Structures are given as C-alpha cells and as structure tokens.
Amino acid sequence: MKTEPPTAAMPQGQAGRFVFLDGLRGVAAMMVVIYHYTFAGPAENAMQHGYLAVDFFFLLSGFVIAAAYEDRLRTRADYCARFLVARAIRLYPLVILTTLVGFAAVDGPKDMASLLSNMLLLPELTRLGREDSFVLNVAMWSLAMEVLVNILYAVTVRRWLSDRVLIGIVAVSLVGVLYVAATSNDLNIGARAGTLPATLMRTLFSFALGILIYRWRGWLMPARPASPALVLLTFAALLAAPYHAPVNGLFDALAVTVFFPLVLIAGASVVLNFTQAEGCRILGELSYPLYAIQFPFSAALALLLAPLGLTDGAFRLLALLAVLPTAWAVLVLYDRPARAALGARLAGARPRVQAA
Numbered sequence: 001m002k003t004e005p006p007t008a009a010m011p012q013g014q015a016g017r018f019v020f021l022d023g024l025r026g027v028a029a030m031m032v033v034i035y036h037y038t039f040a041g042p043a044e045n046a047m048q049h050g051y052l053a054v055d056f057f058f059l060l061s062g063f064v065i066a067a068a069y070e071d072r073l074r075t076r077a078d079y080c081a082r083f084l085v086a087r088a089i090r091l092y093p094l095v096i097l098t099t100l101v102g103f104a105a106v107d108g109p110k111d112m113a114s115l116l117s118n119m120l121l122l123p124e125l126t127r128l129g130r131e132d133s134f135v136l137n138v139a140m141w142s143l144a145m146e147v148l149v150n151i152l153y154a155v156t157v158r159r160w161l162s163d164r165v166l167i168g169i170v171a172v173s174l175v176g177v178l179y180v181a182a183t184s185n186d187l188n189i190g191a192r193a194g195t196l197p198a199t200l201m202r203t204l205f206s207f208a209l210g211i212l213i214y215r216w217r218g219w220l221m222p223a224r225p226a227s228p229a230l231v232l233l234t235f236a237a238l239l240a241a242p243y244h245a246p247v248n249g250l251f252d253a254l255a256v257t258v259f260f261p262l263v264l265i266a267g268a269s270v271v272l273n274f275t276q277a278e279g280c281r282i283l284g285e286l287s288y289p290l291y292a293i294q295f296p297f298s299a300a301l302a303l304l305l306a307p308l309g310l311t312d313g314a315f316r317l318l319a320l321l322a323v324l325p326t327a328w329a330v331l332v333l334y335d336r337p338a339r340a341a342l343g344a345r346l347a348g349a350r351p352r353v354q355a356a
Helices: 019-037 050-075 079-105 112-119 140-156 163-184 196-215 228-240 245-268 274-308 312-349
Strands: 006-008 271-273
Touching (some): 019 228, 019 245, 019 274, 050 079, 050 140, 050 228, 050 245, 079 140, 079 274, 079 312, 140 196, 163 196, 163 245, 196 245, 228 245, 271 274, 274 312
16 A cells, blocks of 8 residues: 655755644634634634734744754854845735735825835834834734844844853743733733834744754654644644633733743654645745735725625625635735745846856
C-alpha cells in the first residue's frame, strides 16, 4: 500500500520550515475574523476570545522570524538591510491595497493625512476625534507593531540581543501584560488610541518569548511529535472559550503566558504527511490576506449592498461567507504577483559581482 511521505515541521526537516505552524496561523486568522464579524459584545460573538489570536501571531512571528533569519542576521553585518527589505516586500503590498480600499469605503472622518499615516503604518491617535488609531483599516495596529518589533530585532540581534537581554525584555513586558489583564479584565487592547504603551508591552512579550522558544527549542521540544489534531483542538478551544467576566483577565493572562507557548512548542514538533502539509501551506498563505482585508472588505461590501437593505444578521453571514474566497482572490491576483514583481525589481537593481 502506498503511503504519503512524512513532512517534518522543523527547519532541518524535509519541508524546510515549520509547516504545521503555518496552518495554525491560518486558523488563527479565520478565528479573529469570525470574532470581528460576529461581535455584538464581549460575551456575544461566535469566537469570544478571538482577539487573543493576535498574541499568538506575535508569538509565532518571533519564533518563525528567528528560525528563518537569525543565523544570517547574527553573522552577516550586511544582512539587516536585506531583511528589512524582505519584510517590506512581504507586508506592504497589502498595506497599500487595504488602505486605499479603506479610504474609499470606510465611513467617518478621514482626509489625505489619514491616507498617508495609515499607508506608513503610523497611528493617528485622536487627531480626527476617532477612537481607532488606524481609521482606514483597524487591523493595521497589529501590523504596525509587527513592523516595529521586526525593526528592533533586526538592528539589535547581532550585537545586543543575547538570551539574557531577551529574558529581561520578557520579564519586564510580562509585568505590563499582567497589569493590563488585572486592571482591564482582558488583553483586548491595541486598536484604540491611547493604549500604545500597553500595546507595546503586549507585543514585546509574545514576540520576544517566541524568539527565546526558538533558541531553546533543543531543550523545549517534546521527545515525541505532538498530535496535530490535539494541538489544533486545544488552540481552537482557547480562542472559542466563553467570556466569563469575573475571571476573564486571569484567563487571558494564562492563555498568553502559558497556554499559547505550550501550543507553539507542541505545534513545532508536529510531523505531517504531504497532504496535511499542503493544507497547512495554503492556510498559512491565506492568513495575512484574510487578516489584512477583513475591515476594508466589510466596509466595501456594506457600501455595495446598501441598496438591498439587508438585515444585520444577513449581512454578517454574507460577509463571513465571502471574505475567505475574496482573500484567496487577493492573494492570487494581487499579493503574490506584487511581491514577485517587487522582488524581481530589487534583485535586478542589485549590482552583480563579476567572476574573476
């Protein structure tokens, strides 16, 4: 009987990357979209802790960026600029597209300064009297934080970002995370103006911890590969857990500081067959377009369907059904070609060294 070859979710494995973690990133993106599209209150939505998916994104980002780039960043003085260009090529095509769609479709105060600041991933704070830091695409707050910690990582990892320094960053930011969880009763911060210090603590904690987990993977990985179904169900259960106000801050703190790191460690040990790995690859590719378009797409769809007079429930259901194929179309028709064109253009602009 023919069997499918295993695909190790380890950098030194056959797949060359943590394949299962790509799939978890895609699942997390779907869950945060469900959270936003069904939100009617903290305890009145279909994915009541979907907002914690962002913390997992930051944790995962620290881990996979260290896996993909740290050796070169630490050993090659010239690689910092190349890393930052690679990240810009990866992220900015969708920043530009979603900002333009948001400018055309999002209701409320906006002007050319909004367009420029959102395009540059600079928060507007309360300049227009809006609560959101990014009025054209609310989700861009987390991408702005991602870009910030990517830059900080790139410029410090070669000379200063030792394990001891990372432990200090994790410890200090942990205090901030626990303080926010205790005083706000949740960690659902970041999109609103005025939360920048707490948002930075939230981001730094998970991103720095992800780097540490990658560096210490030799000690942390389980002796046997974890079950992909068990890891996935555990992760989904955390995001779908009911919102219980009296202890929600405690739940959020435990999820971010204990349960998500355990999910990451277990997920990094998973071994997949070819079919499973391909599914995870597709989910991973979809994760960023799906997350990035969710708010501008909803605003554009509402504008387009306004003459139909749909009920709120009908519109939410239609948006949920339509956002995934729309994200796939954006990926295939725009994001992949844009990144390929930018990469080719920049590669062609680099001076070539003639062989002696």
